[in-house]
Amino acid sequence: MTEKHPDYKDKIVHTVCNSHCGGTCDFKVHVREGKIIRIESVPEENGRPSMCLRGHAYRQRVYSPDRLLHPQKRTGPRGSGEFTRISWDEALDTIADEMKRIKTVYGNASLLHFCSMCDPHLLHHVLAFHSLLCSFGGYTAPWGYISCEAYAFAKGVTFGKSSKLRYSGHTPEEYLESRLIIMWGWNPATTEMGSNMSLSLARAREKGARIIAVDPRHTDSAAAFSDEWIPIKPGTDAAVMLAMVYVIIKENLQDQHFIDRYTAGFDKFKDYVLGLEDGVAKTPQWAEAIGGVQAATIADLARDYACEKSAILGSSFGPGRSAFGEEYHRVAAALEAITGKVKREQYAPTVKDFGLLPPFPFPPNKVEEGAPPRWNAVPSRGPSVNSSARVNVSSLTDAILKGKAGGYPADYKFMWLSNNNYLNQLGNINKAIEAFNKLEFILVTEQFMTATARFADIVLPVCTFLERWDIMPAMDVFSTKRSDFTILNKAIEPLGESKSQLEICQALALKLGIAGYPDQTDEELVRQMVAIASETKKSKSEEASKKEASISQEPQLRTPSGKIELSSGIAEKMNHPQIPAVPKYIETWESLNDPLADKYPLQLITPHFKRRAHSQFDNLPWLRELQVQAISINSRDAEARGIQADDMVRVFNDRGEVRIPARVTERIMPGVVAVPQGGWYSPDENGIDYGGSANVLTSNVISPGGSFVSNTALVQIEKVGK
């Protein structure tokens, strides 16, 4: 019911959304008598509100009947979801005893902890856990961004360490000024709701920009912004881009001045592209046969891109989440470099710049001490991430199953998962289940009984960000907040017995007998950090304004040659056939040429979904009613299988089976099917998933540079009736 004469006096609390999209949108939270009654968006400086459907539904998340409000102890088999309520004291004692026992018996390396990276805040995040576990003698941490390790790898080998040069990741302001925009596997209308990227694309188009979508799907961004949709087979992006490079070189459209001045290895790259290295010229006809994009279309795209000075190649992380996704990002970087389109990053202050590091003790992680770098370490990722004592995030389950005998650094016995839903969100769920069942103890800190939490021995209830204080550093990814810091004000008291991540770490520090762990409240710590940051802020802002966003200001790059490397010295040193010195097209496993395609002839991709941020928000009624978790299949592929719209289908391969409705559509390439990732795994007694969890079907084999291959999987589909 609408209140026609509002005479209430609500408390208004300003905070910033803290979800795994990375959007960091402003929240204006209306609180009445200690309860959130609504959440309103706040216009930014340009008048645009930055809050998506998920933010508007956050009240349902806070007050969801499914919220975990008390510590839970597992009573049934792992995965059964049978738990009983226990006290905090019992829960913490059990966890501390298990951690001490496992440390004593197997050593610190047997303790795994994973905290996913994209909830952008400081006090209740990875630093709190890392500090605690390092103070406990160390632990095994994973390496690898699930979202964008291929990008990080490509950037590192091409531009070197700490480079402010960038490709992809252009700012909304730059798009606004562009005359030709290529959205390559990029769907900002769905994946970047927190920034004004979509608005910039719409405005660019209104100003006459031509926008082209290169994507296996006719995405909502393609629908809203593009003049042209160029469908492309998954995993073939590098081939089609290399053919663009071929046309540019053959027709002498490259920016030779830029190449001569700022790049190294062009001749070697050119030899590969022209076929002098391997006898295969990377012509548009060659790429057409691989990627399904017509040769003439590729040639036109190459000419238009090279000749339009303001053209932007918007290459997204999505195609990089593929076997050899590193090469896609490397070719994209090369394409930008040879056309002189690489830019310098605007100065982005770091957490350290502002003195925003929380006052946690940070002893070194002893598990990583003395361990040499991984064979595929890229210097830009830093010594800790590069340590061979770490395990790639996608390989954790394999490492648990095989341990030292399988070549991993340790045998793993204990796992603590916080701020993530590992089982649901990494490749090959059925293998992950096998691995989870092998562990001696699993601790999950969560808000809901997720697929991951169901496998825990103890689940600790964590409050939402609206129930605690925190602080967020400046961000330049996805978010429009590029300066200073933002305080996340607490809106309400934690529900039930739920606690913040920091409180959980503090309580465990006491039980584990760790000295020096901060015992202040989150509010006190925030005030302390703000006081320090305010002092350093002013001088840093002045310094920042003096820096120009021009490549001519870039000092020598920290690559072996000191330049942008079109032939990478770092990659060459790895001496691995699948990490070549020059960026190449390497055919993926599970491509349509794989013998496995006889059995499983459809390429599965697992894109983002508007109503979720990965697996977050899948359980909220306001959001569930907006989009059906279904598999998108082209009408031709559906017809060949007797599948009609909304038919229930089984999607399967050797890794597992999912049963969901079919979305029969023209908006996906024939031969390609898409299951939005993040659906909550809901198996029946035979392990068949009815939640539409895409990772039942994906693989956990990593790409050589460490990329999660969530878009490399073959499947078959059959109708199972309405």
Add this chain to the structure above:
Amino acid sequence: MMQYGMYIDQNRCTGCFACVVACKDWHDVPAGPANWISIKTTEKGRYPNLFVAFLPTTCYHCITPACVLACPVEAVTKRAEDGIVTVDQDACLGKTDCGQCLEACSYDAPQFEAGEDAKMQKCDLCIDRWAEGKKPVCVMACPMQALDAGPLDELKEKRGGARETEGFTYDETLAPSILYKPKKNPYNP
């Protein structure tokens, strides 16, 4: 007579649902069949030549509202001061016993929750927010700034706009208070 209405730039709409959920949160409408605003998606063409358009659909506070005329108990009324069509739920007979408003409306604007005794509810153009000097929550929630609302003649002057767009046909009899910047279908100009 003053008439409030809405303006929608269909070219801007990405179908993001921010308006839909913002409306449900602001007006405390539970999940279910009652939606004061929803997104209609039009998909035309065959692979790979496609035209797809999104369109927020809601109550258009018609100049001659069929729902007001159809209601046997005068539960639905058109306000003289701003032309906004509102419903008195206490007076409403409900969908099962009556449902005349829904039958009369060409645009399916009257909304009902599930259940036998569901009373009519629908968009009231955020009367409560206008009273605080704020535009409707859908307008303020749109990250694409595709929506606007206000006195229709002012909107017309400021924004221009057409009476029809992809997915919406203007009903001369009802005279809905809505203006569009239409999205053009290149295959059906």
